[in-house]
Every structure is written in structure tokens, then in C-alpha cells.
Amino acid sequence: MRDRRAVAGVVGAVLLFGILVISLSIYQAQVVPAENEQLEFQHNERIHDQLTDVRNAVLRTAGSGNSQPVSVSLGLRYPTRVAAVNPPPVTGTLRTEPFASNVTIRNVEATDAETADYVSGTLTYSTSRLVYSGDYHEYRNAPRTVYENGVLYNRFDNGANLTLTGQSMLSGNRLTLVTLAGDYDESGVRSASVDPHPSSAPYHEVTVTNESDGPLVLSLPTTLSNSTWEDLLAEQLSSGRVLDVTPGDNGTVDVRLEPGTYVLQLSRVGVGSGVEDPGPHYLVRDGGDGATLNPGESHTLDVAVRDRFNNPFAGQTVNATVTRGPGSVSGPATTGSDGGASFTYTAPGAVSGSEAVGVTVWFGAPNASAAGPLERTTFDLTVTSGGGSGGGGGNSDRQVTLVSGSEGTFWNGIQFDVRNTGSGPVDVTAVRVENTTNSKVDGIWESQTGSYARGQHEVYINASTRGVLDMDGTPYYEDSGTELPIGSREPMTEQATLNGQTNATVYVGAFWRNKNQQANMRGETVYVTLYVDGSPNTYEVTIPN
Template sequence: MRRGDDRAVTVQIGAVLLLAILFSALALYQINVVPEQNAEVEFNHNHEVHNEMQELRNGILNTGTGAESHSSSVTLGTQYPTRTVAVNPPNPQGTLETTGEDNIEIDASVTGDYVVDDGDNDEVPIDVESEIFDDGITTTGLVYEPDYNEYRNAPTTRIEHGFAFNDFGGNSVDLTSQPVVDGTDLTIIQVDGDLSETSSSAVSMDVRLKSGPTDPITIVPDNDDEEIKIPTQTPDAWNNNIDESNVTIDEDSDAEGTVSIELEADEEYELRIACVVVGDGTGDGCGDFDITEETSDSQMEGDASRLSGPEVTALTINPDTITKGEEESVEVNAMFNNTEFTQTGNTEGERGGVPIIDTNWTITEENGEVVDEGVLQLEEPDYQPEDLVDLKLIQNGTDNINVGDLESGDYELEVKSMDARGVWTSEDESKTAPLTIEESDENGEEQNAPTINQFDVTDETEQRGNSPNFDVEYQVEWTVSDPDGNLDQVDIRLYDQDGITVDSEVISEPNSDSETGITSLEDDCSTNEGTCSGYQIEIEATDSTGLRAISSITDDANGEGSFDVSDGNTGQVSYVTSYNDGSGSGDSYYDETIPPGSSARGMVSDFEDMTQPEREDPWNEFAILETESIPNTQNHDMEIGMRTEGVSTTADEYLIQMEYSFYEPDDSDDGDIDIVVVNEDGSELQRESADADISRPDTEQLAFELNSAAREEVQDTGELNVVYEREPGNYQQVLIYYQRTIN
């Protein structure tokens, strides 16, 4: 009897087993590897938030000691790495909010007489005990609560009364020191405001000084029962951080949700109080802390009884004249003096005699408009009396200030400083220095972009016999020139159907008038359609100032085409230079002034990858524009601004080109992205649409000419402002490989 043939059954069983192994491996990867990697992302983000909360705390403390304002951002959530086969949960979010109103109670005996500004520049007496202490001081704190998917033991980060720490439920870890008690110096910073933000992106937080800080208020307790009670969610964090050399912590603090700081009888303390506003606060809840100590001269008009703030004794700018395009920054050095004695020995010109703690510089135009401002870094000079340096009564201030974005013209730079009383340098004791920005050449003439004089492209592609394989080859004869004689580099590139750079040549010739050459560009292609479609041949010339010219030709590689420069998209090219996603990012490309301004929503990653077209990997080398969740809904939307600077103002036509894809395809109309050309105020001038029906590694190219309104805006400003908009819908990532303007 003949036995049947079982070989086909064996093959089927092997295939089934192979598929089972593959799916098992994918399942194990999803179950084990993905959560571990995501947990690492969340852990690293949590450490980043700790640093940002420390910065926010420092802003509250510095503003409360006299700085006018402070701005910082907190990145509430993060995003997981993109995955090819595995699936991520939704990107984690976090919440930053105020903790509600609580009362600071002060029971202490004040010595000395004090006056307060009545709002009309007159000083009236104030009873600090009855008018400030007896009413209590209503304040709030800030808390950050993450909502991670994997890092489930992440701490809650709190800021209470200028003290930042991580709260792990039963334990706490300090992020900063507490400022309330420092020996016999006491500091109370009232915080007024209402905030509640939940997001996966960054939120900006402004801290503004509303009142104070007071002059030191002298307290000498009559007995050991006098105390200061501050509310807290975590008494242990405070108990472990207050030095009890000059105060005592009440052991019953834990049960009351407060920290009771008992003052010692007959000890002399100095108390300062200020109020700062955060979030949507109006400052209506702030006390009146513009309090100074009354002196024998307190009846003088205005605030003459207060000793002057620090004097600016020296200021230099080096260089004081720069040329646009050649230099970007100037070095500023200043010296400040706040000593409490004078050369003459009389009171005229005396200062506060307290440490210098802050500085301010401003750059103004000839009409007085402030165009830039910042702070100098304080340093101790090494050529002054040691005791004055140690007390920080004489300080140097220095910084390298970037002025490359200023227009040509004459400016004035002014510096001031502030001491620990919150008193700034007076107008007549600040110093100014002139600053001149010159055009990039002696005649002030506009620099010219290079010119593509010759771009002859011949298709020499050959098929390998009767096979589906082709040897793609293009011969390129080219000539480029530069009227300013500063041609720097020539790039000749070949892109395949997916926009990948498959061959290229770079010629670097610094400061030449013109260059010419012949370049061969090659690729291998396999197709059954008889032609390899969609190749793009491109030449780009760049001068030493960054101006660029481009010409590009698209062809189906079949050995028949012949083209010249008139067949391509040719002209000066400008790539996108900056963005605004509303995150407050410290990225050098970030610019919050780009439309839509403060209304910007979304998140931009790897922006630099969209500022040039060349790439070698379809899975990477693109910018990611991510939608942002809409609070209290399941929807996400986007409104991200992009700006292209340095666009020629003399062109008759402007062609906008971009290459894009999506992380996930979306066939619905809601999934599409609108590219909206706007003016400087954000008003719409033109709208185009990018269909969301593709995903990487496939890409689409969108090209459109500016209409008359958009064209006139670019001609007036030399800038192109574009907003990427997406209507509310599912979460989406838009991948932008490049965006450029050809004219």
C-alpha cells in the first residue's frame, strides 16, 4: 500500500509556528519593552519639571524681594518616541494649579514707627500690628501633579512660601531652601492668583510684583508666646528645614496643617513682606506692603526719607559699533555701588548699605521706545575693599548681549541695579552708553543672492537588458555667480520618488565670483512600468551671508529628457527660520511674537530638520507638529506659527513649497491641515490645504503661489508668516520635511 505525501502539511505547520513566534515576540515587546522605555521618558521629564519648578520658585522669591517681574515656563507633559509596530498610550499630561487660599498668622511685637505710601506719593503712618498682623495675610501655593502612565510613584511638586520640594506622600525631598527663616531675618511673600492648567505641552507663568517689599520691620517679642503660623500641606518638609538656632518649631504643627514658628523673647528680628501675583490674579487680595521706616525726615515730600538705591559708577560697551551680518553680540560691563557712607561724611548721597541683588539693562531707539531688555550677571570685583565685596555692596555686572536682530540705526543702552530693600537706581544715577548698528556694507546697499546662470540636465538613464532594473543617471552642466563676489557653496542633489537624497555633490569656494562644472548624479531603480518616475534634480548656491538661489527640475528617468534652467523652478530661496507653538520654549528658533502670538497651540519638535531639504532617511529628518488636547474634551487641535525671514522684497512672484506626511493617515476632512498665510497682525491673507491621507515613509509635496494680498505683505516686510491650523479632532502628528519660499 502506498503512503501519502505529507510534505505540504509540514510547510504549513512551519509557517503557522513562524507566525506564532513573530506575534509572541511582538506581544512581549509591547508588554515589556514599551512600558520600560516610556517609564524612562516619564522619569526624565519629571526631573526636567523639577528644574522648571525651581526656576519658578526663584522667580517668585526674586520678584518678592523687589524685581518687577519674572517669566518662566513649566512643561506639564511629554511625548513618547514614535513607534513603527508597537503602540503607545496617550502622551502623559500634568496639572499646575494654585492650592486655594490660606491664612498666614503673625503674632509679634513691632518696635519703631512706619509709614506707607497712600498712592498719591504721600506717606502716612501705619500701625503694622493692627493693620497688617491682626488681619492676617491670605496667600496661596502652587502644586504640580503629573499624570503618567508608567511612572506611578512620581512625586507631587509643591511651592509654598518660596520653598520648593517634592512630596512623596509620607516623605519629602527638598528642591530649594526655605526663605521664611534665615537666622533672625524673616521673609513673608504673599502669593495672589488663581491658576489651573492641564496639558501635555508647556505653559508660561508670569510673576508680577504687586506691593512691597517692606523696609525691614523690627520685631522684639515681649514673651515666648509670639509666633508666626504659615499654612502647609506637608509640615514635615518645613520642620526638617528650619534652623532652630533663633526660633522654635511647635511640635503640634503637624496636626494643625501649619508650621508654628515660635519667636524667642527679647530677640531682635527683621521682617520683610511683599506680595506677588501669578496666573490670572489681579492683585486685589494683596496687602499694602509699600511700607518704610519713619525717620526724622519723613515729613519731606514724596519718598525722600528712603536712602538711595545703588549707583552705577561705570559702564562700557565693547564694541559700541557693529556691522549687521558680521557681528552678533556686544560685551557690556558695569559697576554698581551701594555703600552706606560717602566721601564727604554727610548724609547726602548715602545709600542703603544692603546687598545688590538684581540688575536691569534696556536698549532704546532714538524715539525712546524700548526694543530689548535683560539682566547682567553679578560678579565680585577683585580690586575693591574685601569687606565691601563680601557684603555685596560693590558689584560688577557683565553679559554678552545679542543685538544681531536689531535694525540698523543708533541706540542707547542703560543699566540699573536693585538692592535687597527693593530700591532701584534712580534715573539721575543710572548710566547710558551709545550703540550703533551699521549696514552690512559701507554703502548700506542690500546684499544680492547668487544667480543660477546655467542648469542643463540630460537624462542618460539605461535599462539593464530586459530586466526591470535601471541605471539612473543625470548629467548636469551648471554655472552659478554672485554679484557681490562672496559665493560660498554649491550643492547639486538628486532626490528619488520618496524625496530621499540618493546622490549629491558639494563644491565649496569661499568668496568667489562664479563657479562652473559638470556633475554626474546616479541611482539604481527597479520598476515594471518602463520608467522610473518622480526624480528631482536640484542645484542650490549659497553666499557667505546666507542668501541662497535654487533651481529644481522633476523628471521620469527613461533616458530621453533634456532640460535647461528655464524648465525649472528657479530663483532666490529662503527656508523657514523660526516658529511659535505657544510653549515658551527656550529653543533658539522659538519666537512668541510670530502670529498667532499668545493663541498658538500645539507642540513642535526637531524644528531644525525642516529648515533645509536634504535628507537620507524617510523615517527621520523631519519636524513634528503635534496637536494639543482641548481642555475638558476628547479633541485635539493645532495653531502653530512659522516665519521665514530675509525674503526678497523686490520679486514679482513667490512660490511656496513644502514636503509633508502624517504619522497616521486620516481620510476625514477634519484630519486635513490648513496652511494659512497671514500678515504681522495674524489676519488671514491666503489659505491652502494639505490632505491627511498619507503616512510616512510616503510624502506629498505642496506648492502654491502667493496671491496679491500675501505677495504685497512679503514685499512690504521681507517676511512670510504662515500658520498651520487643524480643526478639533483626533490626536495627530504632522511631519514637515521642509518649507521654503522661491522668488
């Protein structure tokens, strides 16, 4: 009997051991994979959040010009298990992939006459996407997460896409394109740092419109379907801002925008290595053109150097020389963070009658004649023994006169200089835009939210004491685009003061046609009345083509 009881104990122990082995086998075969799948899914969700942070950092860098580093957990280590075996850690890869096609904007033209020499026709920019993929063991159908053209989305093996963010390129009439450059390739289990850095940023606003009567066309390289882009742009399609979205050539979609005026913002942000500096591309006059000077008088000439993305280029040496007429000019100068540089022209001490003066500013060449057309610009000035000259309309002996040759355009507004030929100060107390030869113009207004600059108010006068006529009043950052009626006398929100023997620049705009398209005022005449110390002075302002 004792022998039988001993055998029964051994059998029981063997059975218990077998049950334990079977339980551990089931745990290893079923429970561990299920738990690991859950951990992998949760890791993929964290990747979505972290790449959303990367996407937002890229966009913030484009707008601010400041680097915005973000950490991404590439892989996953499983928790230690006492009685089970884990597979190797999950590794992940995050890399840039260049597109075979470029971002293009077709049928576009800057509304500013000088900028239109460089921003017109078709604009083309290369770009890349940023792609994450995880080598998961149990999460079998994990997507690749892709950032491209401001959108973050999941792409599955069956070709389906699931967007994780909205689009950032079109809001109202503001068109923002942020291209991605650089060679970034990180893989492993550890966390990797993604450091978006400005290649061309922060972006500089350029007002553009359609070059011809047709729509602007934005072509985007993408792996998203046409219907997905329609969903992303549903609000703009509903409002009519976007006419349609159609498949383009070579893996692109074409977004057709209704004809009209847009504020274009371009930027390039780099990640990783191999991000090339876009370099200086073109030069524009930024103030001081068309002035009439007395003998011996000095006058400031401002220029701006911009890159291919229309953004300021700092640190560029710029030269100036008098290429026509008498006088001298300072130089060279170096552009600041705003891309700007200034020169001082000094008129000769005496002239006979009037002298036409040309001052050419250039960069990137040993002399002005060797510089290319994008790399030089010329200021036209007049030195006259009689001082600043008046324009048409009103009395010839009035104290505040139009400076001949100062007429020009900006963002489909107009600008001109006036001169106080007297010895004492005068105040501009009100303004009336009488009419214009452009019969399509049906209103004047602006809806920018800045202050004390051209284009930020319906009328801005840069004078000894600057003046503002803003139809929305103050505060200037709350601007809804209230119209300045043509033919209506309107009091200045802040009066402008012109000291004796000084010039002031008057900016009026923007001029609109059909209530939704900014009008091209080149070659047109506008009749503007300034009320100087309460008395009307009407000026015939003819804009050159």
C-alpha cells in the first residue's frame, strides 16, 4: 500500500507540471502576442501624436524662422516577462523621400509692378515627404505615416488613406506653401530628434493674382487620392474659392483657384543634412524712387534682396553708383535680417534748370553693367534748381505740390509723393478719391491687420508725422475691410503733418473690381484730393505702365 501511495504522488506532480507547461505554452502562444499587439498599437498612436508635433513644428518654423526640434520614439521595447519570451524590440524608420514632381503655381503674377518682373507665369519648387514605418511583430496591418504638403496621414498597404490633420495651404485668400528639403534617415529603437530648420523663412507676403483671365492652378505632388484632397478642401470648394480638384500629370493633383487676388506665402524648411541655401535671387526698389530734389539735398534710397521664395535674404553686399546725371551715392551696404539695405544720394550743389538722375543698385557682379536683370534696379530722380515740382489739378501756386515722376503702384494700390514747398508745417486733415480712368474699379478697401505701413490702411501718408485714414478705425488689428467710397470726403483717422521743405509719400488702396478682384492700376489715372489745413488740393496721379 505504501508503494502505491508513493506512485500516486509522483503521478500528481507530473500532472501538475504538465498543466503548468500547457498553461505557459498557451500564455506564450496567445496572451503574449495579444499584449504585444496592444503595446505596438499604442506605440503607433504615440507616433501619430509625435509626427503631428513634427508637422506643426515645420509650419511654425516656416512662419517664425526659428528652429523647432521634436523627439520621435522610433521603436518599442517590450516589458520584461518572468515566465515568457519576448520577440526582439520593434525598430522604426523615419526618412525623407523626394517627390518625382515639383510643386508648381501656374498663371500667377504679382500685383506689384516691380515684383511682377520676377513673380509671374509659372513658379516651380521641389519638395519631399517625411515617412515613418514601424517593423511591428504583431500589429500586422500597421500603416505608414506620411507628412506631405502640410498634411499628415496614414497610408495602408491596400492603398487606403486616413488623414490625421487638415490642410494648411489655403485659408481665405491666403495661399501658404511650405516645401520640405534635406536628407533625413534615422532607424532603430531609440528616440530620434527631428530639427526643422529654416532654409527660406520666415515667409514674406506677396500679393498675386491670375496672369490671364483663367484660374490660378496649384499643382501638388502627392500620394493622396484626388477624393481625399477634395475632402481636405471641402470648405474651399463649397465657397467657390477652389473651382475643382483634378488628377494631374506624374503623380500630382491640380487645384484650380478662382480668379482673384491672393496673399502668397512661400517657405522652405529643412530636416537632416544636404539642405542648400537658396541664395539671393532678385532685387527690388523699396522706397525713394521718383523723388525731386533741391541742389545739395540728400535722399535715402531703399532696396530689398529676396530669394526664390520671395523671402528676405540677409548678409548680401549691395553696391550703388550714379549711372546718369550728376551727384554722388553712398555704398556699398549689407542687407539686414529684413533683406533691406539703404543708400544716400546727394545732389550737386548747383544745377542749371533740371537734371535727370539715375542711380543703379546691384549685387553679385563687379559692376552694374555686368549684373543680370534680376540683380539690379535703377532709381529715377530729378534735381531741379526750383525744388520739388507740382502736378496737375488745383492751383499752380499752392503750397503742397505733386512730385513729378513719383507715381507708382504697390499691391494694386497707388502711391505718389507730395512736397511742402513752404517754410512752415501743414496738416492733411481729410482725403477724397475723386475718380479714376479705370472704369472697372468699384471700391477701395483693405483688410490687413497691421498698422503704419503701405497696404495696412485705405490711406497711409508717410510724412514728418505719419497719418492714417482707416475706414475701420482703431484698433487697427481689428480690420474688416470697410470700403472707402469713391467721391466721398473722409476725415483722417490720424492727421499727417508735413514740415516745411519736406516730401511725403501717399499710399491709397487697394483698388477693387467686381468687389472680389484687385484691380491693376498700371497705366491708369487717379484723381486724389488732400485737404491741407482744410483746403482742397486735387492731384492728377498718372501711374506708368
